[in-house]
Amino acid sequence: MTDVKQKSEVSPELLEAADKLHSAAIHLLRRLRVRDRESGIGPAQLSALSVLVFGGPRSLSELADAEQVRPPTMSRIVSGLTAAGLVKRQSTEDGRRVRLVATAKGKKILWEGRKRRVESLAKALAALGETERGRLGELAELLPEIVRKI
């Protein structure tokens, strides 16, 4: 099934897979955005907050790196989050650095959003066959693996 291609010639299967992944990612986010909008917080803010809640406090540059955006972009995202009382800027020994920490309110909002996403996804999964559902776990592992390597 998988013959190892050295280079140049990309198999039609791979081409197909790349397009499906790309398209699926776009539409997955569009659907989930509907639910996420209930939190009253944009997708970029939600994703950044998620890093702080699940990954712990970090500096602005580190957060920008984690989110694959430039510092000015993250600066504005964080401004929105602090204005909404979801994140706090703390000063550090290094006067240039800030330490970004999710507030209790931020954690609450994030967990609620996570719950909504799971509800939406659970509905989708209920409509899948048993076999497909069984695969979900390993696929959920595989996808971040792929992303990490792009």
Place this chain on the structure above:
Amino acid sequence: MTDVKQKSEVSPELLEAADKLHSAAIHLLRRLRVRDRESGIGPAQLSALSVLVFGGPRSLSELADAEQVRPPTMSRIVSGLTAAGLVKRQSTEDGRRVRLVATAKGKKILWEGRKRRVESLAKALAALGETERGRLGELAELLPEIVRKI
């Protein structure tokens, strides 16, 4: 990590899977966006163009539906595409409707973008083990299936 009480009947595995899919979708698009920007066309325009190229001509409302976006949003996306000479608006018997068709230039740009995405993805896949690579096909099939049902 923070242990939060949850009343949800959803299994932790499902919760985990939902978050991984969500996060992976966000970061997949962020990485691919770097390559897609080489086309000089935004992600929404690229995705809409893709529908027209692979799915054939259709009306603005149909395209908006396919892209899970409101008509005014799609109207502006199409304006950008026509201004760039990638899509043509054709009139129909029904004077209200427009028929949107990808131009030759539009098709060319899209195929080039597809090629760039595959290059990026191929590099990621090359770093995966054989087993994981074998699962890619399943993932590419299952993911759109899930998305369709959200």
Place this chain on the structure above:
DNA sequence: AAGATTTAGTTAGCATAGCTAACTATATTC
């Protein structure tokens, strides 16, 4: 057939989010 309603698409105005360039403030290096 005339008027009312529905449908397709656009325009206007607002918000979020991406970028680069240029700036400020603090640390570090020479």
Place this chain on the structure above:
DNA sequence: GAATATAGTTAGCTATGCTAACTAAATCTT
């Protein structure tokens, strides 16, 4: 102590989401 490097912000552009309100064309009602 001066020059340089680093962290973050501000300013200004573009793209993309939305709702509300509009125009034009088709359809339905009477």
